[in-house]
Amino acid sequence: MKAILTTFFFLITFSAIGSDKIEITGHITSGKEHLPFATVSVNDGAFGTSADDHGHFKIELEKGKEYTILVSAIGYSPQQKKITATKGVREIHFNLDKDLLQLNEVIVSSSRREQSRKETAAVVNVVSKEIFTASSSKVVADGLNFVSGARVENTCGNCGSSSLRLNGLEGPYTQILMDSRPIFNGLVSVYGLEQIPVSMVDQIEVVRGGGSVLFGANAIGGTVNIITKAPQFNSYEVGTNISTIDGKSNDYNVYFNTSVVSKNDKTGAYIYGSYRNRDAWNANPNDVWYKVDDSGQAIGAPLKDDFTELPQLKTASIGTKIYHNFNDQNKITGDLRYIHEDRRGGNKLNEAPENTDITEWINMGIVSGSVNYDWFSKDKKTHLNGYSNLQYVKRNSYYGANQAPDGYGLTTGTTYVGGLQANLDLGKMFNAQTYFVVGTEYIFDEINDKKLGYFDQDSGQETNDIPVSNQQSQTMAIFAQNEWKGNKLSVLIGARMDYVMIKDFENPENNKNVPAINPRINLKYNITDDMQLRGGFATGFRAPQMFSEDLHIEVAGGQAVRTVLDPDLKAETSFSYNLAWDYEKKIGNVQTYFLVEGFHTRIKDRFDNQYQYLDDGTLINYKRNSTSDAIVQGVNLEAKVAPSEKLNIQAAYTIQTAEYEEDNQWGDEDSSTSKYILRTPNQYGSLTLNYKPAQKWTTSLTGIYTGSMYVPLLPGGFIDGQPVENESLIETQSFIDMGVKVSYKTTLGRKATIELGTGVKNIFNQMQDQFVSGADRDAAFVYGPITPRMYFIEVKIGNLL
The missing domain is CATH 2.60.40.10 (Immunoglobulins)
Structure with missing residues (x-):
């Protein structure tokens, strides 16, 4: 013993x-x-x-x-x-102190590596869960209006397509990414911002200007990086939002998400799903229109307007993201998602499209998946990332007016993105912490668009499918970037080289090989611990290929608008400058933040659209290079103040000019010209205010201001019963779209919380004061707030609310 x-x-x-x-x-x-x-x-x-x-x-x-x-x-x-x-x-x-203004988010969009937003060399805005909640957002598009320099607009009164403008530049100038990958291709982007539910989004990072050129082409106006949720801990949430426009048109939305993580944190899965069903809405049901003969003269009795301003919409999505840590040095992540959408606008929604006066209809399915592998050295100073992403899109559609049998189409698109990236922490160099990023990327994008054949009643013959576009592009890219972070001065220098190979199988003369080298430089100087100065310069480009907006067959004046590329079309190039001052200070218990950012972007060899009517009545959008540069410049202002945990206020405002060096032709070959970049207000901004009068209660006030702008109106249709016979340029009124929401949160049990909310969007029912009626109307004549006054209630249940 x-x-x-x-x-x-x-x-x-x-x-x-x-x-x-x-x-x-x-x-x-x-x-x-x-x-x-x-x-x-x-x-x-x-x-x-x-x-x-x-x-x-x-x-x-x-x-x-x-x-x-x-x-x-x-x-x-x-x-x-x-x-x-x-x-x-x-x-x-x-x-920990509460970050009431959310100034310390970790972001990746500035330099392709994770870092605190305060430490980035470029200005990065973050759309977080709090903004989605305050504005009662259902989809990504709803929250982007609350970023300075950003504006989401409706671009079609029939199908309800939307576009994001950054610093006044149109949608194609913005590079939209999913988890830092450019799979949000042209075909998806027409409706994509309305297809992504916020239940799958962790945050959205927005970089204005060309400061994120390392992510590829189209990052001229800026980059929007949609970061999807990843499993972090065991959680769940289910919810619903029910909205109504005057009790006549309703919008139902339900969603769920859950996250499961193993006890040793090695494996986790995040699963989400959502379903949305929105009724169509007609803004002017009491207006009248007339059918017209071949000469454009009104015939027959007046007809009541029954055309939609908001299309009928059904969207469903489901997806998952899974990770596994083999050890501290190796991690693999995969995700898979599917989105299906059916949207239809026009009139006679219960009849077959070819029996209506006008219909724009799409039935789209998007399936995508990715695999990412991360390796870290033992000292964490080297990080290698390999990624592979694949997306397939199938879109059935009908775009046609006046009982056209040939309006059916089928569009398919395949996108693949693969690459390898290395992030190196090189330690001290020139008395500054040094980080080096280098990588290579391959992008394959193929779009096939065709009009489907039909049975011709007059000839008794079956017609063949007619190809519209069959185009393939391959991009091989390398990029490198070095960042020196000193106590006072940080310097970031990088460049990306792309070699784009474009094949047009329908028109081989349009085949092109386009090399492009785009550098960037960003400087950040810490004036004090609370005050910083940032400046940057970058170039950008857009390859001369067919984009989704071209394949979206817009209906103007009752005619299908089709795009034809100039055989000599060459790439657009841009030069962007920005200078920003920001100040963050805690005064007693009051947290404050202010930003003033000046920007200037010049676009050379820009794509210029000119309309031309063919003998068969088809309206052709002829795309060529313009000799007139486009210049957008202005100032973005931001202010955030949080006096206490009970109250925080955030405001953003943009003042800018967006003009061509020479007057630009915007209609057909005989139309008038304008120096203004159309549909671009010179002033716009946003406001969010959250107030908690008691522990369980929250009141949110949101507002979006849109200044006046110039919008074109093409011939066709009727306004106030009178025919629209001539092209005209309309100077719109300004709009203030205010919303209010009240929510109450309480516990249901030890690990369950319920939140009830109700409110009104567009309180003052701010809408455009003119709507065009009739089958021949200009569907692109839409501006101002997307939806009228809307009442809503919502319910959420979860363990992390």
Whole structure:
């Protein structure tokens, strides 16, 4: 027995002497409340863990070594502490302050690597969950209006297509990314912003100007990076939103999402789904229109307007994102999603499209998936990322007027993006921390569009399918970027080289090989700890190929508008400059943030659209290079103030000019010209205000201001019963689209919370004051707020609300 006790004592003593690990217990709070699921990072990400649902964590450290521990949580300012692992240190406490203005988000869109938004060399705006919640957003498009310099507009009164303008530039000038990958191709972008539910989105990062040129072509106006949710901890949420326009047109939306993570944090899965059903809406049912003969003269009795301003819409989506950590150095992530949408606008929605006066209908399915592999060196100073993304789109459609049998079409698109990227932490160089990014990327994009054959009643013959476009583009790119981060001055220099090969199988003379090199430089100077100055220059380009907006067969004056490319069409190029000053200061308990940003973008060899009527009545949009440059310049202003946890106010405003150097022809070959870039207001802005009168209650006020702008009106249709016979340029009124929401949150049980909300969108029912009636109307004559006054109620249940 004595021998056994001696051996046992020896083992314990040997273990205590030989052990080189010390277990540290930590707890994380904010005030008196513990924070669940906070992220704990040790030595700049060398290793780490997450807090449990009570805000506690444990980590093992080597005895005698010094460590830097950083704790961060969404909605809170991060806190960092240095400790030395000794027997006397067994517990460490972090008390985080609430980041009421959300200024410390981690972003990737500025330099293709994760970093705090405050540390980036370029100005980055983030659309977060809080903005989606305050504005009661259903889809991505609803939240983007609350970013300075950004404006979402409706571009078609029949089908309800939308477009995002950054710094006044049209939709094709913005590079939209999904998880940093350019799979949001031209075919998807026509309706895509309305197809992505916010239930799958973690945050949206917006970089204005060409400061994110490393992500590829089209990043002239800027880059919008939609970061989808990833599993972080066990959670769930289900909800519904029911909206109504005067009790006549309703919009129903239901969704769910859940996240499951293994106990050892090695494996996790996030699953989401949503369904939306919106009724069509007609703005002017009491207006009248007439059928017209071949000479354009009104004939027959007056007819009541029954044409939609908002199309009928049904959208369903489902998807998942899964990760597995093999160890601290290797991680694989995969995602798969499917979106299906059926939208229809025009009139006689219950009849077959070829029996109506006008119909724009699409039935679209989008399936996409990706695999990402990450490898980290043991010291976390080297990060290799390989990625592969594939997307397939199938779109059945009908675009036609006056019972046209040939309006049916089928469009398919395949997009593949694959690449390899290396992020290197090179340590100190020139007395500054140095980070180097290098990579290569391959993009394949194929679009096939055709008009479907039909049975010709007059001839008794079956017609053949007619190809509209069969185009393929392949892009091979390499990019490199170096960033020096000093205490005062940070310098970022990078460039991307693209080689684009375009094949047009219908018109081989349009085949092109387009090389392009686009550099960027960004500087950031810390004037004080609270004040920073940023400046940048970048070039950009758009390859001369068919884009989705071209394949979207718009109906103008009752005619199908088809695009034809000039055989000599060459790439557009751009030069962008920006200079920004921002100031972040906590005065007592009041958190404040202010930004002033000046921008200037010049576009050369820009794509110019000219309309021409053919003998058969088809309206051709002829795309060629213009000799007149386009110049957009102005100032973005932002202000954020949070006096307390009960109140925060955020406002953004843009003042700009958007003009051509010479007058631009905007109609057919005999039309008038304009120096203004059309559909672009010189002033616009947004406001959000959140007030919590009590712990369980929140009141949100949102507003979107759109200044006056010039909008073209093409011949066709009727306004106030009178025919629209001539082209004209309309100067619109300005609009203030205000919304209010009241919500109440309470617990249902130990791990369940319910939130009830109700409110009104577009309180003052701000809408354009003229609508065109009739089958021959100009469908693109839409401006101002997208939806009229709308009442809504919503319910959410989850464990993390």
